Structure formats: structure tokens, C-alpha cells
Amino acid sequence: MSTTAEYVLTYFAFRGRAEHIRLLLEDCKIPYRQNIIPDEGESWTPVKARGLETGEIPFGQLPVLHEAGTSLYLAQSGAIARHLARRHHKYGQNELEASLADMLYDTVSDIRQVYRDFIFDENWQAKRESFVSNASNRFALLEKFMSSRNTPYLVGQDTTFADYHLLEVIHIIQRVQSDIIRPYSWLQSFCQKMESRPNIAEYLKSSRRFEKPVPLPHA
Numbered sequence: 491m492s493t494t495a496e497y498v499l500t501y502f503a504f505r506g507r508a509e510h511i512r513l514l515l516e517d518c519k520i521p522y523r524q525n526i527i528p529d530e531g532e533s534w535t536p537v538k539a540r541g542l543e544t545g546e547i548p549f550g551q552l553p554v555l556h557e558a559g560t561s562l563y564l565a566q567s568g569a570i571a572r573h574l575a576r577r578h579h580k581y582g583q584n585e586l587e588a589s590l591a592d593m594l595y596d597t598v599s600d601i602r603q604v605y606r607d608f609i610f611d612e613n614w615q616a617k618r619e620s621f622v623s624n625a626s627n628r629f630a631l632l633e634k635f636m637s638s639r640n641t642p643y644l645v646g647q648d649t650t651f652a653d654y655h656l657l658e659v660i661h662i663i664q665r666v667q668s669d670i671i672r673p674y675s676w677l678q679s680f681c682q683k684m685e686s687r688p689n690i691a692e693y694l695k696s697s698r699r700f701e702k703p704v705p706l707p708h709a
């Protein structure tokens with residue numbers, strides 16, 4: 491990571507909603523600095539209050555991306571991913587590809603939401619089977635869509651911001667069910683391609699990568 495950071499990404503000490511942004515930054519070798527808030531409790535409360543006051547955390551939630559040398563403090567993980575994608579050529583080659591990237595990003599967000607609902611459910615143990623079945627059905631639909639398109643990445647020959655989101659969502663769901671994408675050959679080959687991109691492979695092994703998706707013992 492460069493010391494002359496172009497971007498500062500503020501988030502907590504876990505993967506959460508920042509991870510696909512980190513993956514994009516890392517894959518594109520975009521200089522950035524992480525401003526890590528140790529937890530969502532004691533250390534966060536004063537940071538949030540100050541961030542709301544100064545406008546540096548505009549809606550009191552993280553992640554926030556700050557562009558060095560500007561007054562831009564961008565909240566909302568989807569807006570941040572799209573902003574970086576526009577700036578760094580990860581939004582497809584034309585309007586049609588951009589729209590496909592949007593659709594697929596939102597489709598992946600829906601799968602992530604199913605995962606979130608499951609892990610934050612106090613009866614998560616009882617709901618494990620139905621979660622796995624729901625997630626697998628959603629992956630099956632994505633597999634069918636992608637098999638008919640037959641591109642190496644979601645939109646085409648190169649990655650878009652949607653691909654980093656999908657990789658992370660597969661990774662977090664594999665922690666619940668390690669063979670979740672075994673029936674799906676496109677998804678398997680996608681994962682292999684993403685994980686073997688040199689900058690991603692290096693990042694996944696690095697100390698910059700947080701192990702936990704969220705700070706829950708079962709996640």
C-alpha cells in the first residue's frame with residue numbers, strides 16, 4: 491500500500507460492507523489508507539458524533555471514502571464502489587455493460603442480505619438449513635444467467651465493481667457451507683479466476699485482510 495494515499499477508507503476491524511471496496515482498491519492497485527475503527531461500541535460512539543458534526547461521516551454510518559485533497563466524504567458502500575468503478579474503469583465498456591453491472595451488483599446485494607438476516611437472527615442455528623437452501627437457489631439462478639452469457643467475469647472479459655461484491659459474498663457464505671458453489675461450474679471458475687488475480691491473491695494472504703466478515707462468533 492502506498493504511503494501517499496489517494497483515498498482514505500474508514501470502516502471497522504472486519505470485512506463487512508467494506509470488503510468488496512477493499513478488493514477493488516487492492517486489485518486495481520489504487521493507493522489507499524485504511525482508517526480502522528476498532529469496534530462498533532466504545533471507540534465508535536465519539537467518532538460517529540464527531541463525524542456527524544463535521545460532515546466527515548455524513549449519515550453516521552460506515553464505510554466512508556474520503557478523497558485526499560477534496561471535501562468529498564462519500565458514504566454508502568454501493569455509491570463508493572460505483573464511484574471507484576467510474577474513476578478506475580471498472581464500470582464496463584459501454585452503457586449496456588454498466589447497466590448489467592448495476593443489475594448484477596444489486597442481485598449480489600440481495601444474496602448478501604439473506605446472509606445478514608441469517609447470521610443476525612437469534613435463532614440462526616435453527617435456520618441454517620433454510621438459509622443454505624435459499625442461498626443455493628439464488629446462486630443457481632446466477633449460474634443459469636451466467637452460463638447463457640459465458641463470459642469469464644459477470645459482465646465481460648474484465649472485472650467490474652460487481653465482481654468484487656460477488657467474490658466476497660461467495661466467501662462469506664462458504665464459511666457457513668463450504669461446498670455451496672460445488673454444483674455451479676461458472677461460479678467455481680469465476681472464483682478461481684478472481685482468487686488467482688495476482689493482486690487479489692496477494693491481498694487475501696496479507697495481514698491487511700480481516701478474517702471475520704462481522705464480529706459474531708458464528709460468522
Ligand SMILES: N[C@@H](CCC(=O)N[C@@H](CS)C(=O)NCC(=O)O)C(=O)O
Nearest residue numbers: 506507550551552553565566567568
Ligand atoms: N447502506 C449502508 C449501510 C451502512 C451500515 O449499516 N453500516 C454499519 C456497519 S456495517 C454501521 O455503520 N453501523 C454503526 C451505526 O449505525 O452506528 C451501506 O451500504 O454503506
